[in-house]
Amino acid sequence: MQIIRFEDSTGQTGFAALQNGAAFEIEGDIFGAHRVSEREVGAHRVLAPLLPSTILCIGLNYRRHAEESGAKVPQFPVVFMKPPSSVQSPGEPILLPTHLASAEVDYECELAVVIGRGPDGEICKNVSRDRALDYVLGYTCANDVSARDWQIKRGGGQWCRGKSFDTFCPLGPVLVTRDEIPNPNALAIKTILNGETVQDWNTNDMIFDVPSLIEFLSGSTTLPPGTVILTGTPHGVGMARQPPLWLKDGDRVTVEIEGIGSLTNSVQNEAA
Numbered sequence: 001m002q003i004i005r006f007e008d009s010t011g012q013t014g015f016a017a018l019q020n021g022a023a024f025e026i027e028g029d030i031f032g033a034h035r036v037s038e039r040e041v042g043a044h045r046v047l048a049p050l051l052p053s054t055i056l057c058i059g060l061n062y063r064r065h066a067e068e069s070g071a072k073v074p075q076f077p078v079v080f081m082k083p084p085s086s087v088q089s090p091g092e093p094i095l096l097p098t099h100l101a102s103a104e105v106d107y108e109c110e111l112a113v114v115i116g117r118g119p120d121g122e123i124c125k126n127v128s129r130d131r132a133l134d135y136v137l138g139y140t141c142a143n144d145v146s147a148r149d150w151q152i153k154r155g156g157g158q159w160c161r162g163k164s165f166d167t168f169c170p171l172g173p174v175l176v177t178r179d180e181i182p183n184p185n186a187l188a189i190k191t192i193l194n195g196e197t198v199q200d201w202n203t204n205d206m207i208f209d210v211p212s213l214i215e216f217l218s219g220s221t222t223l224p225p226g227t228v229i230l231t232g233t234p235h236g237v238g239m240a241r242q243p244p245l246w247l248k249d250g251d252r253v254t255v256e257i258e259g260i261g262s263l264t265n266s267v268q269n270e271a272a
Contacts, residue, residue, distance in 0.1 A: 003017055
C-alpha cells in the first residue's frame with residue numbers, strides 16, 4: 001500500500017491510501033489498527049508522510065561513498081541524529097542557511113525506514129536481525145541535506161549541527177508499506193540535480209543492511225513507532241566532486257528510489 005499524509009483545502013490533515021489514481025482516507029492509527037475507507041479525499045497539498053518521533057541517521061554506509069570520502073569502512077554503524085524540525089514536505093523548498101550561513105550545502109539521496117510495531121503490537125527494542133523487518137511499517141525517500149562547512153570544519157567533531165537546519169530532511173512523497181518492498185537492499189537509488197543525474201547506485205552497496213541497522217539501533221534502545229532511520233547515501237555527493245558541487249538558490253533536486261517514487265524539492269536562500 002502507498003500512504004500519503006495530506007492537507008485538504010480547509011487545512012485539515014490526514015492519511016490516505018493511493019488506489020487506482022485516487023486517494024482514500026485511512027481511518028484509525030497507521031501504527032496500529034486502521035482501515036482504508038471508501039471516502040475519497042482531495043489532497044490540496046501532499047505533506048511529508050509522517051512527523052517522526054526520532055530521526056536516526058547512518059553515515060558512511062555505502063562502500064563507494066566511504067571510498068570517495070577517504071574514510072575507512074566502519075566497524076560499527078556511524079550514528080547521528082536530525083531533529084524532527086528538519087523535516088520538509090515534497091515540493092517545498094530546501095532553505096540554504098543565511099542566519100547561521102553556509103556556503104557548502106550538499107545533497108544526499110537516502111532510503112528512509114519507518115519503524116512501526118511488531119506482529120503482535122510489540123515496540124521495537126532488542127530486535128534480532130532475522131526479525132527486524134517485521135517491525136518496519138514502510139519505506140520512503142529522503143534527502144539528508146548537509147551543510148559540509150558546519151558538519152566538518154565548524155561542528156566541533158560532531159555532524160549534527162551541519163545536518164540539523166530547518167528543511168534539511170525532505171521526506172516523501174509516499175510511504176510504501178513493507179509488503180511491497182520485500183528486500184530493501186535491492187533498490188536503485190539516485191539523485192537528479194537540475195535534470196542531471198549526480199548519484200546513481202543501488203542499496204545493495206550498504207555496508208550494514210537494513211536488518212542489521214535495526215538490530216544495532218534497537219539494542220538496549222526503544223525505537224518508538226514513527227522512528228525514521230536514514231540508511232546512508234551512495235557515492236556522487238557534491239563534496240567529493242572536482243570542483244565541489246554545492247546546492248544554490250534556484251536549484252531543483254530530486255531523490256528517486258525504485259518502488260517508492262520521486263521526491264522533488266526546490267532550493268532557496270533562507271529569508272533574511
